[in-house]
Amino acid sequence: MMPSPGVYYFPWEINSGSVADGETLRTFGRLHSYDMLQSEAILTALRSSVQHQVCVCTKFVEPFQAQLGSFYVALGETEQRDGEGPVLKARVLRCVEGMNLPLLEQAIQEQRRYFQERQGQVESSAS
Numbered sequence: 001m002m003p004s005p006g007v008y009y010f011p012w013e014i015n016s017g018s019v020a021d022g023e024t025l026r027t028f029g030r031l032h033s034y035d036m037l038q039s040e041a042i043l044t045a046l047r048s049s050v051q052h053q054v055c056v057c058t059k060f061v062e063p064f065q066a067q068l069g070s071f072y073v074a075l076g077e078t079e080q081r082d083g084e085g086p087v088l089k090a091r092v093l094r095c096v097e098g099m100n101l102p103l104l105e106q107a108i109q110e111q112r113r114y115f116q117e118r119q120g121q122v123e124s125s126a127s
Helices: 011-015 101-126
Strands: 024-035 040-047 050-057 071-080 086-095
Touching: 011 024, 011 040, 011 050, 011 086, 024 050, 024 086, 040 071, 050 071
Parallel strands: 050 086
Antiparallel strands: 024 040, 024 071, 040 050, 071 086
C-alpha cells in the first residue's frame, strides 16, 4: 500500500499544534542547520517578522548534500517528542532553490479553497 501523498502545511501551522501525531504532510523552509550525527535538520520560514522552525529527522533521506541557506520542500510523517515540538520524519527532502515562495504560498491557499468548495459540494449533493 502506498503512503498518503501529504497535505501542505505551513511551518507556523506545524508548530501551532494543528497537526496530529503521525499525519503525513508536506512543508517547506530554508535549511538553517543540519546535524549529520543526529540525523536532524532545521527548516525555517519567516512570517510577519516571526521566524518559525520545523525540526526534520533525516534518517530516511541520508546521505544528502545539505546546502545551508537553500530552500527545501519536505514530505513525511509527524512525530511528537516529549518536551519538544513536533518532528517531521522526512521521506523526501528536496532542494528547490529558486522557487518563488510567495507564489507557492498562494498556490497552497488556492488549493485549500478548491478542496473546501469541492467538499461542500459533495456534502450538499449527499443530503
